[in-house]
Amino acid sequence: MNAPAKTEDFAIKIPDGVYAETVLSVEHYTDHLFRFRMTRPAGFRFRSGEFAMIGLMVGDKPIYRAYSIASPAWDEELEFFSIKVPDGPLTSHLQAIKPGDTVLMRKKPTGTLVLDALTPGRRLYMFSTGTGIAPFASLIRDPETYEKFEEVILTHTCRDVAELKYGFDLVEEIKNHEFLSEIVGDKLKHYATVTREDYPFKGRITTLIENGKLFSDLGVPALDPAIDRGMICGSSAMLKDTKELLENAGLTEGANNKPAEFVIERAFVG
Numbered sequence: 001m002n003a004p005a006k007t008e009d010f011a012i013k014i015p016d017g018v019y020a021e022t023v024l025s026v027e028h029y030t031d032h033l034f035r036f037r038m039t040r041p042a043g044f045r046f047r048s049g050e051f052a053m054i055g056l057m058v059g060d061k062p063i064y065r066a067y068s069i070a071s072p073a074w075d076e077e078l079e080f081f082s083i084k085v086p087d088g089p090l091t092s093h094l095q096a097i098k099p100g101d102t103v104l105m106r107k108k109p110t111g112t113l114v115l116d117a118l119t120p121g122r123r124l125y126m127f128s129t130g131t132g133i134a135p136f137a138s139l140i141r142d143p144e145t146y147e148k149f150e151e152v153i154l155t156h157t158c159r160d161v162a163e164l165k166y167g168f169d170l171v172e173e174i175k176n177h178e179f180l181s182e183i184v185g186d187k188l189k190h191y192a193t194v195t196r197e198d199y200p201f202k203g204r205i206t207t208l209i210e211n212g213k214l215f216s217d218l219g220v221p222a223l224d225p226a227i228d229r230g231m232i233c234g235s236s237a238m239l240k241d242t243k244e245l246l247e248n249a250g251l252t253e254g255a256n257n258k259p260a261e262f263v264i265e266r267a268f269v270g
């Protein structure tokens, strides 16, 4: 595996419309998951929940993939939460980045998991599996989320307990954060479940919605289109199944140009 290049190695090759940013920190969670933080370009604006194309020079060619920005819009740095795909064209290299390395980012962020795409409501559900927690890592750290909703429920389902750690770290970071802790208070509920190990909360989120365990565990009523809003981020199969359950409960899918009761985005292609 080649070490990722530093800016000076390819400064003249950086394409137009692309930022070259410096990695600040890297934290590995499991053999398959890590997070990293990098500098934020001056003038780079995005809405919490959006994704951008990030990349690396591999040889003399850039390779880009879509990545949800996991940090909130107000943060001076950018954070990402990443899978490590064995032999993945990007992540087999990205997993080796170290502070000081250069990561590329295309200039235009986009996405549907934004507060603007939802009509007003009282309770916001964020349903995520695996790295699908990334856009919600941004939104749960954005004060606007708590201005718009009285209660925010983040569900995160993974195969193994070790894969839940990023979510627990986020909640801990919010609790310890000077101003976020006050804004968030007890409005955020984190509901973590696993599918392949013993754990107090077990099962696919769709099963737990269907059998009502999600709601009884949280002490909230069943889904109600007058009150509840949803955001979903996971595999194509998870999106399809969760979307169906929300639609059965009477919620309709929205978009940036047509806000409604829930929005979805794929956590990866495949």
Ligand SMILES: Cc1cc2nc3c(=O)[nH]c(=O)nc-3n(C[C@H](O)[C@H](O)[C@H](O)COP(=O)(O)OP(=O)(O)OC[C@H]3O[C@@H](n4cnc5c(N)ncnc54)[C@H](O)[C@@H]3O)c2cc1C
Pocket (backbone or CB within 6 Å): 051, 065, 066, 067, 068, 069, 080, 081, 082, 083, 084, 085, 087, 088, 089, 090, 091, 092, 130, 131, 134, 135, 265, 266, 267, 268, 269, 270
């Ligand atoms: C809108 C959008 C947002 C995304 N946000 C993120 C993010 O925040 N973090 C992140 O790690 N990835 C994210 N992805 C996936 C990302 O774009 C890449 O697919 C991933 O980084 C792997 O790149 P690769 O080149 O190594 O392998 P690829 O060739 O891109 O992927 C190889 C195969 O690995 C599997 N795979 C890829 N990504 C994932 C994943 N995240 N979880 C489980 N299996 C996966 C799929 O089966 C895929 O076919 C996002 C994708 C989309 C469409």
